[in-house]
Structure formats: structure tokens, C-alpha cells
Amino acid sequence: MQELLVISGKGGTGKTTVTAALAALAEDKVLADCDVDAADLHLLLRPEVESVNEFYGSKKAVINPKFCNLCGRCLEACRFDAVLQVVSEKADGKARSDRGSFYIDSLACEGCGVCALVCPTGAVTMEPNLAGYWYISETPYGSLVHAQLGLAEENSGKLVTKVRQEARRLGEENNARLIITDGPPGIGCPVISSLTGVTLALVVTEPTAAGRHDLERVVKLADHFHVPVSVCINKYDLAPEKSREIEAYCYETGLSVAGKIPYDIDVVRALVNGVPLTSCSRGAAAKAVQAMWDSLLVRLEKIGNQ
Amino acid sequence: MIVTVASGKGGTGKTTIVTNLALALAKKMPVQVLDCDVEEPNAHLFLKPEFQEEREVTLPVPEVDETKCTACGRCSEVCAFHALAVAGGRVLVFPEMCHGCGGCSLVCPAGAIREKPYRIGVVARGQAGNIDFVHGRIDIGMPMAPPVIRAVKKLSRREGLTLIDAPPGTSCPVVAAVKGSDFCLLVTEPTPFGLNDLRLAVGMVRELGVPCAVVINRSTLGDQRVERYCLREGIPILLKIPFDKEYAATYARGRCLVEDYPHWVPSFIGLWQEVERLVSQRARAAGN
Ligand code: SF4
Ligand code: SF4
Numbered sequence: 001m002q003e004l005l006v007i008s009g010k011g012g013t014g015k016t017t018v019t020a021a022l023a024a025l026a027e028d029k030v031l032a033d034c035d036v037d038a039a040d041l042h043l044l045l046r047p048e049v050e051s052v053n054e055f056y057g058s059k060k061a062v063i064n065p066k067f068c069n070l071c072g073r074c075l076e077a078c079r080f081d082a083v084l085q086v087v088s089e090k091a092d093g094k095a096r097s098d099r100g101s102f103y104i105d106s107l108a109c110e111g112c113g114v115c116a117l118v119c120p121t122g123a124v125t126m127e128p129n130l131a132g133y134w135y136i137s138e139t140p141y142g143s144l145v146h147a148q149l150g151l152a153e154e155n156s157g158k159l160v161t162k163v164r165q166e167a168r169r170l171g172e173e174n175n176a177r178l179i180i181t182d183g184p185p186g187i188g189c190p191v192i193s194s195l196t197g198v199t200l201a202l203v204v205t206e207p208t209a210a211g212r213h214d215l216e217r218v219v220k221l222a223d224h225f226h227v228p229v230s231v232c233i234n235k236y237d238l239a240p241e242k243s244r245e246i247e248a249y250c251y252e253t254g255l256s257v258a259g260k261i262p263y264d265i266d267v268v269r270a271l272v273n274g275v276p277l278t279s280c281s282r283g284a285a286a287k288a289v290q291a292m293w294d295s296l297l298v299r300l301e302k303i304g305n306q
Numbered sequence: 307m308i309v310t311v312a313s314g315k316g317g318t319g320k321t322t323i324v325t326n327l328a329l330a331l332a333k334k335m336p337v338q339v340l341d342c343d344v345e346e347p348n349a350h351l352f353l354k355p356e357f358q359e360e361r362e363v364t365l366p367v368p369e370v371d372e373t374k375c376t377a378c379g380r381c382s383e384v385c386a387f388h389a390l391a392v393a394g395g396r397v398l399v400f401p402e403m404c405h406g407c408g409g410c411s412l413v414c415p416a417g418a419i420r421e422k423p424y425r426i427g428v429v430a431r432g433q434a435g436n437i438d439f440v441h442g443r444i445d446i447g448m449p450m451a452p453p454v455i456r457a458v459k460k461l462s463r464r465e466g467l468t469l470i471d472a473p474p475g476t477s478c479p480v481v482a483a484v485k486g487s488d489f490c491l492l493v494t495e496p497t498p499f500g501l502n503d504l505r506l507a508v509g510m511v512r513e514l515g516v517p518c519a520v521v522i523n524r525s526t527l528g529d530q531r532v533e534r535y536c537l538r539e540g541i542p543i544l545l546k547i548p549f550d551k552e553y554a555a556t557y558a559r560g561r562c563l564v565e566d567y568p569h570w571v572p573s574f575i576g577l578w579q580e581v582e583r584l585v586s587q588r589a590r591a592a593g594n
Contacts, residue, residue, distance in 0.1 A: 010346045011474045012317005037475035038315045038506055040499045059385060079407055107481055107514070112386050112407035151509045155477035157449065185315070185474055186345040189449030209560030210321070210348040217346065217446060224447045238551065239558035266529050271497050275474065 001171050002199040002300055003164075003179040005034075005227075009214025011277045012187035014234040017267060019182040020276035021289045022296075023141045029178040030169035031139070033146035034194040036132065036159045041182045044276050047137030047144050055147065057131030058111035065101040067123035073122060074102055074115035081106035083115060110154070129153075134162055136170065141276070143170055157193035161186065166196065170229050178300070187221045195225045197302055201232040202258060202296065204232045207242035210247060219255065230258035232292060235252060237262045256299065259292025261285050309581055312472035312511070315503040318493045319523035319547070322557065323353040324471040326564050330574035332437050336466030336586065339434075341441035342483040344427060344454045350441055351560050355434035363442065363457045364423035365406035365450065370397045372417035377450040381410035381419060392457050402448060419587070427454040431461060438463060452482040456525045459483075467546060476510040484511060490518040491544070491577075496528035501535055508541065517588050519581065524549040542584070545577045 006022070013251040019041060023031050033041040040266040061082070064073070075083040086100030091236035104115075106129075116124040131154075133149070149156050157192045167179050184190040195201065201222050215231070222229045231250050236243040243260065250257050264285035270277040277288050307488050311324045321343075341349040368381070368390065375397055382390040382397070389403035390410055401424045411419040427444040442458040444451055459482075462468050472483040484490055488512045494500040504520070511518045514556065520536050525546035536543050547553070547563075556566045563570045 004334050010317060010348075011315040037477050038503045040315075040366050040502055043498045043502060070312065077412070107485075110405050110407065112405055112409055113384065114409045114412065117412060149477055149478050151396060151513050156475075156477050185317075187446060188345045188444065188451050188479065191446070192449055193543075206558075209351045211558075213348065213351060213527070214346050215367050219528040220446050224455060244363070271499065272529055274498055 001168070001176060001179060002304060003181060004296065004300065005181045005183050005194055005198040005201045006202055006204060007183035007191060007194070007218060008185060008204040009218040010210065013204045013206045013211070013225065014261070014267070015185070016044065016182055016233065017042045017271065017277060018202070018204050018232060018289065019180060019299045021278040021286070021295055022098040023180055024276040024279040025081060025293045026180060028176050029045060029142055029180050030167050030171040030174060030176045031142055031144040032163050032179055032181040033144065034160045034163050034181050034190065035184045036147045036149045036156050036163065036190065038186060039146050041147055042137070042146055043143070043145055043274055044271070045139040045141055046274065047135070047139045047146070049135050049137045053134050054130055055134055055162060056128045057153060057158060057241050058129065059113070060109045060111050060128035060129045061104045061113070061115050061124050062127045063102050063104055064123045065103070068283065069121050071120060072102070073118045073120065077114045077118045080108050080110050082110070103208045116289055132159055134159065134166065136166065145170060145198065150188045150297070156184070157189040158195040160190045164219065180302050187217050191221065194226070195222060195227050196226055200296070200300060201227050201229050202232055204234055205234055205246060207239040208248060209242070211242070212246050217251070219253070228303060230256050230296060232258055233260045235263040236260040257297070258295050259288055261292070263286040307489070307585060308320070308468045308487045309471065309489045310470040310472050310484045311491045311493060312484060312507055313474060313493040313503065314473050315499070318500065318503070320493045320496050321348045321352065321471055321519055322523065323491060323493050324469050325349055325562050326570065327574050327578060328353065328437050329562055329564050330470055330571045331467060331578055332435060334575070336463070337343045338438040338440070338463050338466070338468045339471065340458050340462060340468060341471045342455045342458050343471050344442040344444050344451050344458070344479070345473060347441040347443055349471050350405070350439065352562050353434035353437060353439055355432035355437070355439035357430045357432035360430040362425050363427045363429055363454045364425050365404060365453060366408065366421035367406060367424035368399055368410050368419045369406045369422045370399065371420065374416045376416050378415065380413045380415060384409045384413050405450070426450050429457045429461065451479040452552065455479060455482040476506045480510065481514065484514055484516055487516050488557070489581050490516045491521055491581070492518050492582065493521045493523055494532055495524050496522055496530070496532045498531070501532050502536070504532060505508050508539065518535045519544045519584065520594060521577070522546045542580070544580045545573060552571060
């Protein structure tokens with residue numbers, strides 16, 4: 001089974017639009033949405049959720065005030081400023097010198113457990129933390145594994161790994177040939193988790209000053225993990241000279257440009273109606289996506305034969 | 307005052323708002339821009355600062371003295387991030403997994419662990435006209451954004467206006483950026499994606515207890531759902547920027563709206579005045 005990952009150095013380049021458009025063209029595939037921070041693919045694929053599953057991230061510290069003897073070792077040892085102390089107030093509103101017991105700011109806690117290690121009374125325990133959910137859904141275009149990380153939660157990397165594992169399992173079950181994955185934006189931990197071991201990364205970029213810069217960074221990241229890259233220039237005709245710069249950069253560095261998609265009002269229409277571009281339009285952008293898909297298939301087959 | 311500009315997602319025009327606000331206000335007051343989008347910092351492409359200093363950001367990562375280590379494995383047991391493993395009578399350290407918590411050196415019974423600084427990114431500071439500019443960049447392949455964000459925020463001057471360009475999303479790096487701000491501007495687009503991401507972003511700032519308002523970018527593309535949502539939730543919409551191919555071209559060339567279209571300057575000044583008003587209103591409400 002091969003895996004095609006769609007990413008972009010930055011969000012907003014049209015990554016999800018492209019993924020959905022490819023999803024409507026491809027056969028024998030399972031779909032995965034690894035943008036667990038702000039998953040959007042479901043808005044275009046209209047999944048019917050078949051199973052909802054809890055995701056536990058790293059544990060978080062909890063202090064039981066009953067056992068806390070106010071020694072303050074946890075406060076000293078924590079490097080993430082996650083230990084706070086209850087401030088009791090007098091009637092006049094001024095803080096008093098006798099402060100209350102310690103507690104954890106769960107938004108700052110990284111779950112390292114050092115506070116629990118140093119606490120002499122065993123008042124600190126590490127508790128499992130429900131960090132989000134992952135789902136298996138049916139869509140008109142095939143099965144979809146997607147997820148939503150809880151607000152302000154960490155560990156999106158682990159949730160990405162979970163989504164990919166499930167997509168792989170589902171793919172094997174369905175005898176699928178391909179997994180198409182909508183990746184997270186950026187180059188941080190969720191992207192790293194979605195890159196490792198994929199067959200091909202399609203990097204969607206835009207012809208802007210920032211676009212070229214972001215493309216270079218994400219290409220370096222893919223190189224770092226030995227993942228081959230194809231490039232898609234979205235809305236290339238909005239700034240033809242910038243597009244040519246990106247193409248020149250690709251040519252110099254030996255990257256293949258899989259497709260160039262023109263700016264087309266049909267893309268916005270498809271988005272507002274919540275359907276993949278290629279299932280509702282025969283316009284210029286839809287045609288360009290079709291041509292790109294043909295070239296990606298050739299590339300995937302080549303990689304498969306190596 | 308610290309104002310963070312965030313959006314559930316990238317590409318909505320966060321950097322556009324930060325850079326245009328900064329340029330529009332820089333003549334009136336001290337302005338500082340902190341680009342905390344450390345995975346893909348872009349604000350410098352528009353403000354073109356001259357960088358004067360660059361500093362490494364490091365985490366304290368363990369180094370094992372093999373002459374003292376007994377391979378007892380205590381360190382790898384306590385490491386919550388699997389950054390240490392004992393294999394073949396030796397301790398292997400995976401520094402890119404380490405959060406620098408200090409747990410391993412704390413528990414090592416042989417005193418074999420020392421901490422040494424490990425580079426995860428850089429913070430650079432410079433001047434763009436009279437704007438004080440700081441940004442952070444994580445090194446490629448480093449998953450640890452929050453410490454770099456915290457390092458950028460340490461350089462906050464706390465006079466006039468400090469504008470923070472937040473990373474996209476709603477998870478730990480954004481929390482690191484938004485925390486401690488007086489106000490948060492959420493930039494979105496009037497599309498179903500925009501609405502979905504805005505909802506998440508609103509949930510996140512509410513969780514952090516930071517007041518917020520919305521800016522709608524490319525306001526002429528899409529539908530009314532974002533506006534209806536804001537109305538229902540009582541979130542003020544402070545500015546709308548219509549979609550215009552010419553604006554897109556300005557952006558593509560790495561230029562700012564207020565440079566090519568000066569009639570936008572009063573709109574951004576007005577945006578700032580509204581934010582100021584909302585913040586002082588809230589302060590008064592809290593004071594009573
Ligand atoms: S805890 Fe100390 S002695 Fe034990 S394996 Fe780790 S470094 Fe070696
Ligand atoms: S400092 Fe903390 S995260 Fe790093 S290796 Fe030691 S225990 Fe693990």
C-alpha cells in the first residue's frame with residue numbers, strides 16, 4: 001500500500017481543497033486527515049461517522065491538596081512554570097503571607113512527572129488526560145480516518161500517528177492500494193509524525209513571497225526524512241513571475257512540479273457548497289487537478305517499481 | 307499592551323494584519339512585532355527588518371558520563387518522552403525527543419548525568435524603520451516550538467504596542483503565544499473552513515481567558531455564516547478586508563497593503579482604537 005501525503009509549508013495554500021479533489025478522482029483508497037489541530041477535510045467529504053474513539057495524550061500532574069505539606073519542592077523542580085500556589089486573600093484584597101497549597105496549571109504541564117518524583121508526601125499523581133477523539137467515517141469517496149485534538153492540547157504528533165495507523169489498518173482490511181492523507185500545516189511535530197515513511201509528499205504552494213520561503217523549508221524537512229516530493233503550484237496565475245521563480249527553484253533542485261492550478265472561482269464555489277472541486281466543476285482548475293493526478297499516478301508507480 | 311493576532315489556521319492573513327497594523331501605527335507610538343510563528347516566520351518578508359543580533363535557543367539535554375554510569379536504567383524509566391534508552395550496557399540519548407525537564411539527572415543514583423545546552427532554534431532581533439522586530443525560527447526537524455516561542459516573548463519591551471504573530475492552530479504552540487496577552491485578534495475568512503477554524507480559535511482564547519474580536523479577510527468571497535456566528539456569540543467584527551486580485555498581487559510581491567494603498571491606513575488605526583477601547587472597557591469591568 002502506498003501513501004500520498006499532501007502538505008504545505010503553511011496553511012491556507014489550498015492543501016485541503018487539493019486533497020479533496022484528488023480523493024474524488026482516486027480509486028481503491030482510504031482517506032486520512034492528519035490536520036488534527038483544525039481538521040477541515042470533513043467539510044468537503046461529508047463523512048458519516050461510524051466510530052468515535054477517545055485519545056489519551058501524555059499524562060498530566062494533579063496535586064491532592066489533602067496531602068500537600070506546602071514544602072514547595074514541586075515548584076522549584078518544575079521547569080515549565082506549571083506549578084502555582086493558591087493565594088488566599090484578606091478582606092482588604094491584599095495577598096497574605098500564608099499561602100495555600102500548590103496546584104497545577106494543566107495548560108502549562110508537559111507531563112514530565114518531575115513534580116511527582118520530588119514530592120515527599122506523594123501528593124502528586126500523574127493522571128491520564130483525554131486529549132481528543134479520532135473517528136472512522138464513510139464518505140461518498142471512501143472511508144476516512146480523522147480526528148480532533150482538544151483545545152489547547154499538546155501531543156498532536158501522537159494523534160497523527162494514531163490516525164495513520166488506523167488508516168493503514170483500514171486500508172489493509174479494504175484491500176486498498178493507496179492512502180491519501182491531508183497533512184498538517186507547518187514543519188513542526190505533527191508534520192514530522194505524518195511524514196515518516198510515506199511514499200510521496202505533494203507540497204502545495206502559492207506564488208507569493210512567503211510561498212517560496214515556506215516551500216524551501218518543507219522540502220528540507222521532507223529530505224531530512226528521505227521522502228520524495230512533488231510540487232503543486234496553486235493559483236499560479238495570480239503572480240506569474242513568482243510562479244516562474246518557484247518553477248526555477250524546483251528545476252534547480254531537481255524537484256518535479258506535478259501540476260499548476262489556475263485561480264478559478266469554481267474553487268470557492270465548491271468550498272462554499274462543501275463538495276470536492278473535481279466532482280462539481282469542469283473548469284480550468286478542475287482540469288488542472290485531473291492532469292496533476294495523472295502525473296502523480298505515474299510518479300507513484302515509478303516509486304513502487306523501485 | 308500586548309495584542310496577539312491568531313487564527314485557527316494558517317493562510318487567513320494573520321501576518322497581513324500584524325504587518326499592516328504595525329506600519330500604520332509606527333508613526334504614532336512605539337510598536338514592537340514579535341513573530342511567534344516559529345515554524346514559518348514570514349513577517350520579516352514584509353517588514354524587511356535589519357537584524358542586529360541573533361541568539362541560539364537551547365534546551366538542557368542530558369549527557370551521560372560513561373565512566374560513572376552503571377546502566378541501572380533509572381533515567382530511561384523516568385523519562386516521559388522516551389528520550390533515553392539503555393542498550394548494551396550504555397545509555398543512548400535522543401536529544402530531539404527531550405523536553406529538558408531535568409528528571410533524569412535528578413534520579414540518577416550514580417550522578418552520571420550532566421546537562422548540556424542543545425540548540426533547537428534561534429531568536430533574531432532587529433529594526434524595521436522604527437518598529438522593533440523579533441522573530442524565532444525552529445531548526446528544521448526540531449519538533450519543539452514552545453520553548454522558542456517563549457524565548458521570543460522574553461524580548462517583549464512592554465511599552466506602546468506589542469503585536470504578536472501567533473502560529474496557526476489551537477494547540478500547544480498557540481497557547482504559548484497567546485498566554486499573557488491583553489487581547490487577541492482572530493483573523494478568518496467567510497468560508498466553511500474559516501468558520502470551522504474560527505470556532506476552534508474562539509474556544510481556545512476563551513479557555514485562556516483572553517478577550518477577542520474578529521477580522522474578516524477576503525470578506526467578499528464566501529458567505530454570511532461567519533458573521534452570523536460572531537453575532538450569535540457576541541464577538542465584535544472590527545475590520546473587513548475585501549478580496550481583490552490587486553491586493554493578492556501586493557501580498558505576493560512581499561509588500562503591505564498600507565504601502566501600496568495608503569487609504570487603508572485609517573482603517574488600521576481605527577482597528578487599533580477599537581481594540582484599545584475594548585481592553586479598557588474590560589479593565590474597568592474587572593476593577594469594579
Ligand atoms: S540512571 Fe544514571 S547510572 Fe542509571 S543508567 Fe541512567 S545514567 Fe546510568
Ligand atoms: S531531561 Fe527530561 S525529557 Fe530530557 S532526557 Fe531527561 S528525563 Fe527525558
